[in-house]
Structure formats: C-alpha cells, structure tokens
Amino acid sequence: MKAEIITIGDEILIGQIVDTNSAWIAEQFNLNGIEIYQITSVHDDHQHILEAMKKAEEKVDLVILTGGLGPTKDDITKNTLCEYFNTKLVHHEATFQHIREIFSRRNFDFNKLNRDQALVPESCTVLFNKTGTAPGMWFEKNNTVFVSVPGVPFEMKYLVEYEILPRIVKQGRTKAIFHRTVLTQGIPESMLALQIESWEDALPEHIKLAYLPNPMSVRLRLSATGTDKTVLKQEVEAQIQQLQQLIPEHIFGYDNETMAEVVGRLLKMKGKTLAVAESCTGGYISHLLTSVPGSSEYYKGGVTAYSNEVKKQLLGVNETSLAEFGAVSEQVAKEMALGVKQALQTDFAVSTTGIAGPDGGTDEKPVGTVWIAVAGENKVFATQYGFGNNRERNIIRSGQTALQLLRQIILKGL
Amino acid sequence: MKAEIITIGDEILIGQIVDTNSAWIAEQFNLNGIEIYQITSVHDDHQHILEAMKKAEEKVDLVILTGGLGPTKDDITKNTLCEYFNTKLVHHEATFQHIREIFSRRNFDFNKLNRDQALVPESCTVLFNKTGTAPGMWFEKNNTVFVSVPGVPFEMKYLVEYEILPRIVKQGRTKAIFHRTVLTQGIPESMLALQIESWEDALPEHIKLAYLPNPMSVRLRLSATGTDKTVLKQEVEAQIQQLQQLIPEHIFGYDNETMAEVVGRLLKMKGKTLAVAESCTGGYISHLLTSVPGSSEYYKGGVTAYSNEVKKQLLGVNETSLAEFGAVSEQVAKEMALGVKQALQTDFAVSTTGIAGPDGGTDEKPVGTVWIAVAGENKVFATQYGFGNNRERNIIRSGQTALQLLRQIILKGL
Numbered sequence: 001m002k003a004e005i006i007t008i009g010d011e012i013l014i015g016q017i018v019d020t021n022s023a024w025i026a027e028q029f030n031l032n033g034i035e036i037y038q039i040t041s042v043h044d045d046h047q048h049i050l051e052a053m054k055k056a057e058e059k060v061d062l063v064i065l066t067g068g069l070g071p072t073k074d075d076i077t078k079n080t081l082c083e084y085f086n087t088k089l090v091h092h093e094a095t096f097q098h099i100r101e102i103f104s105r106r107n108f109d110f111n112k113l114n115r116d117q118a119l120v121p122e123s124c125t126v127l128f129n130k131t132g133t134a135p136g137m138w139f140e141k142n143n144t145v146f147v148s149v150p151g152v153p154f155e156m157k158y159l160v161e162y163e164i165l166p167r168i169v170k171q172g173r174t175k176a177i178f179h180r181t182v183l184t185q186g187i188p189e190s191m192l193a194l195q196i197e198s199w200e201d202a203l204p205e206h207i208k209l210a211y212l213p214n215p216m217s218v219r220l221r222l223s224a225t226g227t228d229k230t231v232l233k234q235e236v237e238a239q240i241q242q243l244q245q246l247i248p249e250h251i252f253g254y255d256n257e258t259m260a261e262v263v264g265r266l267l268k269m270k271g272k273t274l275a276v277a278e279s280c281t282g283g284y285i286s287h288l289l290t291s292v293p294g295s296s297e298y299y300k301g302g303v304t305a306y307s308n309e310v311k312k313q314l315l316g317v318n319e320t321s322l323a324e325f326g327a328v329s330e331q332v333a334k335e336m337a338l339g340v341k342q343a344l345q346t347d348f349a350v351s352t353t354g355i356a357g358p359d360g361g362t363d364e365k366p367v368g369t370v371w372i373a374v375a376g377e378n379k380v381f382a383t384q385y386g387f388g389n390n391r392e393r394n395i396i397r398s399g400q401t402a403l404q405l406l407r408q409i410i411l412k413g414l
Numbered sequence: 415m416k417a418e419i420i421t422i423g424d425e426i427l428i429g430q431i432v433d434t435n436s437a438w439i440a441e442q443f444n445l446n447g448i449e450i451y452q453i454t455s456v457h458d459d460h461q462h463i464l465e466a467m468k469k470a471e472e473k474v475d476l477v478i479l480t481g482g483l484g485p486t487k488d489d490i491t492k493n494t495l496c497e498y499f500n501t502k503l504v505h506h507e508a509t510f511q512h513i514r515e516i517f518s519r520r521n522f523d524f525n526k527l528n529r530d531q532a533l534v535p536e537s538c539t540v541l542f543n544k545t546g547t548a549p550g551m552w553f554e555k556n557n558t559v560f561v562s563v564p565g566v567p568f569e570m571k572y573l574v575e576y577e578i579l580p581r582i583v584k585q586g587r588t589k590a591i592f593h594r595t596v597l598t599q600g601i602p603e604s605m606l607a608l609q610i611e612s613w614e615d616a617l618p619e620h621i622k623l624a625y626l627p628n629p630m631s632v633r634l635r636l637s638a639t640g641t642d643k644t645v646l647k648q649e650v651e652a653q654i655q656q657l658q659q660l661i662p663e664h665i666f667g668y669d670n671e672t673m674a675e676v677v678g679r680l681l682k683m684k685g686k687t688l689a690v691a692e693s694c695t696g697g698y699i700s701h702l703l704t705s706v707p708g709s710s711e712y713y714k715g716g717v718t719a720y721s722n723e724v725k726k727q728l729l730g731v732n733e734t735s736l737a738e739f740g741a742v743s744e745q746v747a748k749e750m751a752l753g754v755k756q757a758l759q760t761d762f763a764v765s766t767t768g769i770a771g772p773d774g775g776t777d778e779k780p781v782g783t784v785w786i787a788v789a790g791e792n793k794v795f796a797t798q799y800g801f802g803n804n805r806e807r808n809i810i811r812s813g814q815t816a817l818q819l820l821r822q823i824i825l826k827g828l
Binding site: 042 | 429457484485695727771
C-alpha cells in the first residue's frame with residue numbers, strides 16, 4: 001500500500017516549525033507495511049490543498065492530511081474537504097458534547113469557535129479524538145482512503161495509532177516490510193562503503209541498503225520487502241551477522257538506539273553506576289542519560305559546574321589547578337571526573353570542560369576547545385578536542401563524544 | 415519570488431530522520447523575501463525526481479533540491495539533473511583538487527567514490543562547497559533557477575548562506591516580507607482568539623495573522639508583505655503595541671526567543687544569579703539554560719540529584735523529609751531548591767522532583783506527578799502538577815513549567 005502525507009499550514013512553509021509529524025507518521029506507516037510515496041507541505045489555501053489532494057489520488061491508496069484544523073483555522077480545510085468529496089458541513093452531536101465536556105473540565109468558557117468545531121463533512125466517518133477538540137475525518141473515494149487529522153502532535157499520534165492504523169490493517173491492503181539499521185562510528189562513509197563493498201553487492205534484490213551519515217556516526221539501513229515479515233526479519237538478521245564479521249569494532253548499536261541507551265545497557269549488564277560533571281555541556285549529558293527509561297538504575301546524578309566556585313566546592317577541583325592550567329585543561333577535566341565519582345560514590349564518571357562559544361575563546365584555546373575526561377574503575381583518561389565555532393554543535397558533539405569515550409572505557413574494563 | 419524545496423532521500427520518507435533542512439531553508443528564504451510555495455519530499459528515484467522538478471517548474475521561480483548527493487548516492491540525482499537539463503557529466507578539476515585535499519588532511523584514503531564526486535553536469539555553475547566533498551550546482555532554465563545541494567545540514571547551510579542567497583538577492587527578484595511572532599502563555603487558543611477578535615478583524619489586508627499553538631504556549635505570527643521592509647516593520651510593530659494593551663499579562667517574548675532566554679535576560683537585567691536542582695528533569699533545565707550564549711553570566715550551575723543519596727549529600731535534603739513525605743513531595747522540592755541555592759550561593763534557585771515514567775508510579779502519585787519549587791530572594795514556593803504518562807513529554811513540560819514559574823517569581827521580585 002502506498003501513502004502520501006500532506007501537511008497543511010503556513011508555519012512549516014515559513015520555517016517556524018519543523019515538520020516532526022511527517023517523520024512520525026512515516027515511521028509508523030512503514031512499520032505497518034505502508035510505503036510513503038511522497039510528503040507534501042502546502043499552504044492553508046483552498047486551491048493548493050485541492051491540487052495536492054488530486055495529485056496524491058493519482059499516485060497512492062491512502063492520503064493523510066495533517067493540520068489546518070483547530071478552533072481558529074477550521075474553515076479552509078473543512079470546506080475544501082466538502083468540495084472535494086461533494087458534501088456539506090453538518091453538526092456532529094457526539095463531538096459537540098465532547099468539546100463541551102473538555103471545556104467545563106478546564107473551567108474555560110465555551111464559545112462560538114468551539115461550537116463550530118463540531119461541524120463535520122456529512123459524508124465522512126468521524127474519528128473520535130479523545131485527546132482534543134478537533135475530530136479526525138475518514139473519507140473513501142474510488143479506491144483511495146483520505147484521512148484528515150489535527151496538526152497538534154499528540155492528538156495526531158492518538159488518531160493514527162488508535163483510529164487510523166487499525167482500520168487500514170483491517171482492510172488487508174498492506175505489504176510486509178522489515179527495516180533494521182546498524183549504527184557505526186569511527187569510520188567515514190566512503191571508507192565504510194569500500195570495506196563492505198562485496199557484502200553490499202551480494203545483497204539480494206529485495207533487500208536494499210542505505211547509508212545515513214550524521215556528524216557523529218554513519219548508520220546503515222537494511223530494508224527488506226516481501227510477503228512474510230518473519231522471513232524478512234530472518235533474512236535481514238542473517239545479512240547483519242555477515243556485516244558484523246566485516247566491521248566488528250565499528251558497530252555500536254541498532255535501530256533508534258542512542259549512545260545513552262547503549263552506555264546504559266552496558267552499565268546495567270555489569271551492575272555499575274555512573275555520575276557526570278559538566279561544564280561546557282551544561283547538563284546535556286545528564287539530560288541524554290536521563291531521557292532513557294530506567295536510567296535511575298545506574299545513573300546516580302551529576303553536577304553542572306558552570307562557575308569555577310562550583311567546580312571547587314562541589315567537585316573538589318584544586319584552586320591551583322584552575323589558576324595554573326585554566327578551567328579548560330586536562331588537569332581540571334580529570335579532577336572534575338574524579339571529584340564527582342568520589343562525591344557520588346559511583347564506579348564510573350565522565351566530565352567535560354571547554355569553550356562552547358560564541359565568546360570566551362583565546363588564541364591558545366579557541367572556541368570549540370574541549371577536554372573530556374572519563375574516570376574508569378581504576379584509571380582516569382582525558383582527551384582534547386577541537387569542535388569548531390558553533391555553540392549548539394559544540395555542546396552536542398562534546399556530549400556525544402563523552403558518551404562514546406565512556407563506552408570504550410567500560411568495554412575495556414579500565 | 416516563489417520557491418519550492420524538494421528533498422531527496424528515502425530516510426525522510428521512512429521516518430528515519432526529521433526534515434530539519436526544509437525548516438531552516440524556509441526560514442532563511444522568507445527572511446530574504448522568498449516565499450516557499452511548497453515542500454516536497456521524494457524518493458531517491460529517477461522518475462520521481464524528474465516529475466517533482468517538472469511540477470515545481472510550473473509553479474515557482476526557484477527550486478532547491480537537497481540530498482541525494484554524497485560519495486555513495488551521487489548517481490541518481492546527478493544523472494537525473496543531466497537528463498532534465500539535457501547535458502552530461504564532466505570532470506571538475508577544482509572540485510577534484512578540493513576533495514583530494516580534504517582527504518589528505520584527514521589522512522583518509524582517496525578512492526574511486528570520491529573521484530566520482532568531482533563529476534558535475536556540464537551546463538551547471540559549480541557552487542564551491544568548502545565544508546565538504548559534494549559541491550552545489552546551479553542551473554537556469556527559462557526563467558526558473560534550480561539549485562542542488564547536499565543534505566548534510568551544515569554543508570547545505572553553508573551553500574545556501576554564502577553561495578545561493580547572495581546570487582538570488584543580486585538578481586533583484588525578491589519581495590519584501592516582515593514576520594514577527596508574539597509569544598503568549600496562560601491562555602488557550604480559542605479564548606485568546608475572542609479576546610483579540612476586534613484587533614484581528616481590523617488588521618490591514620497585507621498583514622496576516624496566524625495562531626501557532628504548542629503544548630506550552632500559543633504563538634501569534636504577524637506577516638506583512640509589501641515593497642519596503644522598513645515600512646512593513648513599523649506597521650507590524652505598531653500592531654503589536656496595540657496587542658500588548660489587550661493581553662499584557664500573557665505576552666512573554668517574541669520570535670524565536672525561548673523561555674530560557676527570557677529568564678536569562680531578566681536575571682542579567684537585575685544582576686541576579688541562578689542555580690537548579692533537578693530530579694525528574696535530569697539535567698534538562700540546566701541544558702536549556704546553558705544553550706543560551708552568555709548564560710555563564712547569571713547561571714552558576716546545578717545538581718542533578720537522581721538518587722536520594724545525592725539529594726541528601728549535595729543538596730542537604732533531610733533524611734526525615736524523604737522518609738516521611740517521599741522524594742516526590744512539596745517538602746523535598748522546597749528543600750532541594752533551598753539546598754542548591756545555599757550550596758551555590760545564588761539569588762534564585764529552581765527544583766523539580768517527580769515521576770517521569772514509564773515506571774515508578776503509584777495510586778497516590780501516578781506517573782506524571784511532579785513538584786516544582788522556586789526559591790526566590792526571600793521565599794520558597796512549590797506547586798504540584800500532573801503531566802500525564804509520557805516520559806519525554808513529562809521532562810519537557812516539567813522543565814518549561816519550572817522556567818515559567820521562575821520567570822513569574824523574578825518579575826514579582828519575590
């Protein structure tokens with residue numbers, strides 16, 4: 001089954017928001033064997049929406065429209081749907097009662113805009129939205145299904161997961177797809193491609209390989225298409241086993257696993273604990289670690305030591321080290337890691353100290369200079385990096401690199 | 415001038431990555447008076463790319479293609495461009511030398527894939543990419559400009575900023591646009607719409623209003639189109655002054671300002687300092703604060719107290735408070751805020767303690783239960799929230815709410 005996602009709303013087209021909805025829908029649809037043919041973002045404009053729907057209908061079996069619904073912008077989308085499906089707006093009592101109930105629960109006044117939200121095209125199947133006021137709408141035309149959902153991410157997600165996908169799967173028009181992504185690091189894309197060339201060339205026709213590079217790693221995605229998901233899974237797993245023989249030291253995880261999850265898994269397996277001391281990363285590493293459910297099992301906590309006083313007071317960094325080497329130095333990075341390891345009584349600790357920018361750089365230590373230290377069970381290691389002059393990127397690269405170093409130290413049992 | 419963004423690559427269509435490139439390009443183009451007509455994401459597929467280009471050419475003056483370039487996937491996009499512009503691939507010596515130099519600097523082996531990256535369609539103007547190996551390509555057909563750039567965000571950004579926009583602006587085909595976004599909180603969309611209805615109805619034809627709700631706030635975007643940007647700016651500013659009279663207590667900032675920036679600005683203005691003590695937010699608040707350049711002026715640091723020992727040891731939380739009320743309680747939240755304020759010797763402090771989930775909930779304190787405390791200059795306040803059962807959302811909402819509360823306490827001088 002092929003689908004197109006049409007997002008409606010000027011906010012995406014002026015770059016005010018990033019279209020995370022489409023990525024989420026695309027992932028969910030793919031997991032259910034629905035291939036996304038195209039994603040199209042259009043204006044809140046009657047004619048533009050109509051054209052996009054017409055073009056999509058020529059190509060796909062399922063069109064999902066997100067956005068363009070809500071108390072202040074209902075008009076255009078709903079009227080366009082009415083025109084496209086040759087129907088008219090009618091009052092929908094269940095939706096009306098639901099909106100009234102939401103408003104009375106929140107002690108908000110119910111107004112005419114909210115009353116209009118209970119108007120729906122007569123020919124649609126209303127998809128009850130228990131998470132908000134704007135309902136989803138389901139249409140069928142010839143052999144194509146059209147669904148319209150609000151753009152608020154958690155309302156859209158609720159409707160896709162509980163109202164739309166179950167109906168689609170029930171229709172039995174989906175095809176089996178299996179994806180697996182291998183996460184690699186420490187090798188550039190072109191070198192990786194040569195190293196696995198013979199394996200790649202020998203892949204069967206129905207298993208496709210894609211290289212997905214990002215600043216910290218290259219991901220290899222295998223996508224198998226066929227009729228039986230169990231068979232596809234076995235085939236892909238077998239290919240990955242071969243790949244593991246070729247580049248064992250470069251593979252660190254699979255699929256959407258983050259480095260924080262990989263590190264967490266290792267710590268949990270070994271029954272070890274972790275603390276962090278952050279200066280330039282300012283809480284980012286701690287945030288990455290605690291974004292993982294269950295992280296309290298191995299992560300005890302951390303200190304963001306943004307000022308030198310905090311470095312001295314909470315982490316026991318020496319006054320003389322700060323004076324002699326400066327806050328951004330091997331000595332201070334090591335003392336921070338050892339200090340937080342001792343203060344929080346953990347098995348491992350990691351620390352960062354650097355110049356994130358845009359200010360604070362010197363000739364000797366330009367913006368982007370970062371020292372990262374890892375205190376292992378017996379030893380402490382520190383490495384210097386130069387990450388360039390973008391503050392956001394410096395924070396991300398420092399944090400990700402710190403987790404990579406930590407992983408290596410844990411694996412080596414140092 | 416109207417533009418369309420075409421992104422090429424399966425990774426967006428299977429939901430593996432979020433298309434942040436399009437949002438960035440859309441924003442930059444808008445700031446330069448180029449309206450985005452549509453964003454279209456297509457597969458790495460010859461026919462599909464051709465069709466998207468043809469459709470775009472009918473509607474817009476400028477087409478920017480991102481992605482589909484790089485050592486392992488050059489073939490399809492470059493050959494498609496050759497077909498579309500009726501030309502052939504030729505060796506480009508400057509690009510070849512540049513790639514070779516990058517590889518020798520990094521001590522990587524130069525291979526045939528890299529050599530092929532120096533092939534470009536003969537009829538294009540090569541846009542030198544000093545940030546990577548794949549060059550940008552500029553074509554003109556009839557009155558439409560086509561540019562193709564790699565999908566790696568910082569390479570794409572470099573080419574748009576330094577190679578593409580200057581050329582477009584030079585052509586003198588852009589129109590003046592001015593956007594300003596007003597950030598509001600504490601009022602739902604429909605109520606806001608009624609409260610500002612008469613102001614909205616009186617807006618001149620060339621100034622458009624859009625409501626952009628997200629879980630923490632409703633943003634109001636004013637977009638003015640005309641010929642003179644200075645005049646448009648004055649008109650929009652005048653409208654915003656009227657709006658301020660209508661909803662003074664709900665406006666907290668403008669444009670892309672974050673709550674962390676707003677709080678930082680207030681602290682800097684008053685010459686005050688801040689510390690944070692985080693349990694359920696796990697470093698997220700600290701990360702938000704330190705993402706702001708210059709935050710070291712007012713932010714001294716924080717403690718992520720994930721385990722109870724850390725709460726006691728570093729923050730001085732009482733053993734008896736933990737035993738009697740539990741870690742997620744008003745008492746502990748207040749002691750955490752006061753503890754970090756004292757330990758780091760700051761004027762203000764904020765703390766969070768809650769059950770982020772998915773585990774750890776009880777009947778009395780379900781997942782999503784969060785206590786947030788703010789220690790002001792003289793008093794300490796704490797509030798309880800119920801944020802629901804999604805871990806990621808709980809962390810985000812707790813963090814954002816903590817900053818909102820902090821802002822109010824600072825403003826009130828408490």
